[in-house]
Amino acid sequence: MAVGTSVDKEQVRLLMEVRHPLTGELLVAPKVRRCPRGKLQAHVLAEAHAGTGGEH
Structure with missing residues (x-):
């Protein structure tokens, strides 16, 4: 690739x-x-999980 030459779109990608x-x-x-x-x-996660009684 050089300045001023056409380029292949796949190469650019x-x-x-x-x-x-x-x-x-x-x-x-x-x-x-x-x-x-x-x-x-x-x-924080453990407290929130404990507050739900361990349910999902």
Whole structure:
């Protein structure tokens, strides 16, 4: 691929998925980050579960 040349749509799709455009090999491992505020503390879950009598 070079500036000013036509590109194959499949190669562009692979690049957008962080894969090598010719081999499809994953170039970089995905990084998953979660917001710490989104985590539920275990004691809160346990208290809520205990309040239901253990029912689902």
